[in-house]
Amino acid sequence: MSGLGTVVRSGTGRRRVQTLVIGLATMMAVAASVLGGTLLVISGAPFDDAFARQHGAHLSLQFDAAKVSAGRLAASRDAEGVSAAAGPFPTAVLTPRGDAGPAWPVTVAGRGDPGGVDRVALADGRWPARPGEIALSADAPLFAAPGTRIGFAGPAGAQELTVVGVGRSVTGTADAWVVPSQMPALTAPGTGGHQMLYRLADSGTAAGIAAGGRAVTRGLPAGAVAGEQSWLTVRKNAERDTALYVPFLMAFGLLGLVMSVLVVGNVVASAVGTGTRRIGILKAVGLTPAQVVRAYAAQALIPAAAGTVLGVLAGHLLAVPVLAEAGEVYGTSSPAVAPWVDAAVVAGVLALVAATAWASARRAGRLRTVDALAVGRHTPAGHGRWAARVAGRLPLPLPVALGVVRPFARPARALAMGTAVLFGTVAVTFTVGMGASLGEVMAARAHDAADVVVPAPPPDFGSRGPGAGGPGTDGGAGVPPRAAPAAVAAAVEAAAGTGRHYSAATVRATVAGLTGTVDVHAFTGDASWGGYTMVSGRWIEGPGEAVVPTPLLAATGTRIGGSLTLGGLAEPVTVRIVGELLDPRKEGMQVFTDASTLAAARPDLTETSHHIAVAPGTDVDAYVDALGADLAPLGATARAGGLDGGSDMVVTLNALSAVLTLMLVAVAALGVLNGVLLDTRERIREIGVHKALGMTPRQTVAMVLTSVAVTGLAAGVLGVPLGVALHGRVLPAMGESVGLGLPGSVIAVYDWAALVPLALGGLLIAGLGALLPAGWAARTRTATALRTE
Known part of the structure; x- marks a missing residue:
């Protein structure tokens, strides 16, 4: 192994806490980014594939047969902007009776073949070839199985049709299809409607669809259009389940990326600052400034690369179940994570880490060898003296006073720790708010x-067949x-x-x-x-x-x-x-x-x-x-009475937010641990002096914990409003992604009873991170601490 490789391996192994912090931060950022990016990119892929394969209709129009004739509608095929059209198909809303399930009304269209615009993809059986046959949509509220006999009331008496096929229209243009010659037996003269299906040259925007609609209906009588449907609306509904997660995951991904940059920059800068003498030795034995910079940057890239691999795996595991059902709905293969999304996220995160590590490590390359060898490990003189004088006048125990002034002696390090706690508090505040908002949505969903x-x-209570009694009557033997x-x-x-x-x-x-x-x-x-x-x-x-x-x-x-x-x-x-x-x-x-x-x-x-x-x-x-x-x-x-249970979507969102928040809090706490550990090791001789003068282990723990109290409290107080603001931006975006308007009661879920504990959460995160270094300082023997240089 080369000398540079030995330096990198030694530094990575020696700084285990820093290595863990970088790896975990990178893994969290990559996992959230891969999952969010994948859902954003391929959530509509199954629908898009099916729409292209079936030559779907960009615009479906339903016309009133009493106000416009089929011949006049046929001329709309040549309207400006229409690239292809199918119809007019006679339609009717009918209520079936028979073996097909509940008597719910369905839209039946008379269509001679399944091809052309909005081709119906047959999943089972065949297309109707003669009167007396019917094909059902797989999405229809009927028992869709060939051989089923369905009765309809017609103007000439009951009509019984046999199901011969099951298919799917990608834009859901009808619930069932029969041959056009069957429709007169199902609808009285002058009733029913006509359906036209259009492919438009400009179909990518709502404005283009609206323009196409105006072109094909120009000159028709007022009220002739009974209804319309844009493929954009259908597509948005198809993407609804997965699109819900995208704003939420993007928020966590952004938090993770920013925290990764901060953690990497802080860890590398701290490694350079505390290893100044080591850098001088490396230069003295022959390493060039560029090699020193590469060595410290590589010590950050190695755990970042490991975290990236784990993050990609976690993102895949979380993304595939969310998208598993989409392919089944449209008869396409199960969607998979797009490889270029993985490549883009990995390249982006590693490039960000490399740039941050390189910028932080450049100081090591600029240090002169003689100066680096002469530098000790003591805090620069003058930092925090004013804070020490102020704390000395306050009625505080000495260990507490010594701890409170510590952030002012190392302001850059305190700022790095505070920023980590800030993002942890933002994540916790956002997650608490989202849980409360989802609870409000579920209460609205249950509305009981x-x-x-x-x-x-x-529905099947009592007899429902011919001759059954009406309400309040006995439905038959043994039936209440x-x-x-x-x-x-x-x-x-x-x-x-x-x-x-x-x-x-x-x-x-x-x-x-x-x-x-x-x-x-x-x-x-x-x-x-x-x-x-x-x-x-x-x-x-x-x-x-x-x-x-x-x-x-x-x-x-x-x-x-x-x-x-x-x-x-x-x-x-x-x-x-x-x-x-x-x-x-x-x-x-x-x-x-x-x-x-x-x-x-x-x-x-x-x-x-x-x-x-x-x-x-x-x-x-x-x-x-x-x-x-x-x-x-x-x-x-x-x-x-009472509220119904929640939904799988809410359970999934709450579980994802809990996992990602715990990861962010863990990264924040480890960032604090890293900073406090470096600070404690720097001042171990000072701690030894305090112990020699009578400081007990309990007082030592109190001194170390209070050294992060001001930082944690300030970060918590600042992080709560930022978390509330993030919640106020992400929740409406989540609602919009699924087509739901959210009232103020769903967004404004925070109150002072919740905000005060959340603000103190920053203090808790900081305390958790400082606990291990505090215990290490308390256990260190006085003689050992005094001998440490």
Whole structure:
């Protein structure tokens, strides 16, 4: 091994704490950067691959057949900006009956073949070739298996169709497909609609899509467009799950990178400062200034390289499970971490470490040999004398006074330690805030502030087939009667201790312009107290009004004050949007309205839940028992209310934030340990003098710990507002990435009761880092300390 290699190996092995600090800091930065960069780059890759392979539609338009003819729509193929088009396809919203599952409305399109624009990729079976056959979308709310028979009510009587295939439209243009000649038997003349699918020359921006929409609809009657869908909206929904993590991981990655630079710079500078005499010896035996600089830079690069390798492995392990399901959804291979992301992160981090180490090590190269050999290890005279004089006038024990003034004797080192503690405090503050915010989101998701709940009967409760009894009737031998909502509501109203209460029923409906169905929650009574979190606007106050989550507003291109038309019911229902709601369930595809709004559509509201707030002073358990006894003859039960459990996404985010925060706190504490260890070794002879004059081991520990108290407290006080500011920037970005608007109650989660302990957290991190050096100083024998040079 060369002489330079021996110096590098010796220095790395001798400074084990510094080596560990650099390796851990680099690993944390690389892991967060690889994971965040990977999710940012390939979160949309499965959708993009499927969209390109299936020649997806950039713009899907649904037209009212009563206002525009198929022939006129066919001419839109030649509109400006249209590169390809398919259609018009006759469409209808139908409610199936049979073996295919719940009777939820589906969008059926008459399409002769699966090719062309928005090619339907068949996963099983074949495409319908004649009337009486149907192909289902793999994403449809039906039991999608070839051979299943599905019945539809048609103008000439019931139509029974056989499922012959299962496919997927990458942009979800329909739930099922039949041959065009089948559609007249399913829809009455003058009803239904037409669907056109367009590929546009300018499709990369929302403005380009809007321009294409104006071009193809120019000259059509007002109200002819019943709904539209942009591929950009579908793509954003496809990226939603993984995009959520990107702002969060980028924040941790940036914290890790900055801390890596600070740690490497501090460690190398400290190694040069404490090894001045050693540098002089190395130069005296023949090492050139450039070799000395390379030696100290290499001592930082070796653990950084090891940390980089471990960080890449950790990033891969964390990224792959997050993306595992994306490939299955679109029928593509499972996404993998892009090699160039690894290469970019590794090259960037190592280059940053190398530049920092080189800049810090240049001082070693500039030192003259004679000067380096003559320099001792004592603190430069004059540093901190004014602080010592001030501390001497304060009523402090001598060990505490000696410790408090120490940061002023080594201001550069104290600043480096304080910066490490600062970033640790920022990470802890951010993580605590994010946990509280996610708790608020989960509370909004559960929106169950009721003390007592009477659950709705399950969908298969009782008989659902032909001839089954209605609400409150016996469904057959051995089947308990279905509880009538009115009877249950009367029992709740009559129960002693009942305060406020409301009932909620859920039906499925379609929304013009969207495929698939949405959940429509119909309330009887005032549900505004039920835990529903408004982003903007207000809660429903009467018939015809509705509140909807942010994703539905985005998907339909509507806003507060606009309207939505609900289909798939006995009659179409138009509602006016009066509020935007925070509700991440069902991907935000929900509508909340008053039950009287749906009266004309005659929905089935037998599956109704009841939510009760008991009167003040009422014992909830006793109320549940008494109400349960009253409801038993009706076939209903009562239980105590409360919030539902969290989601896997929240568990994953909390786990990731906890792991990354612990890593940052560990790096911060090790940075403090490194600084205090260097400081303690420098002043070991001084500590020996104090011990000779009577300082006890306990007082020695107190002196060392208080030497970081001012630094840790100052870093904590400064780190808390920075952590709050980081939380205020990252949380809205996370919400925007998944299409959710976040109200102030989700962002403003800090209060003084939490901020004060968080500020003291900097003191705790600093104390943890100084604990081991303090113990070492206390155990050192006085004679040994006095002999140390």
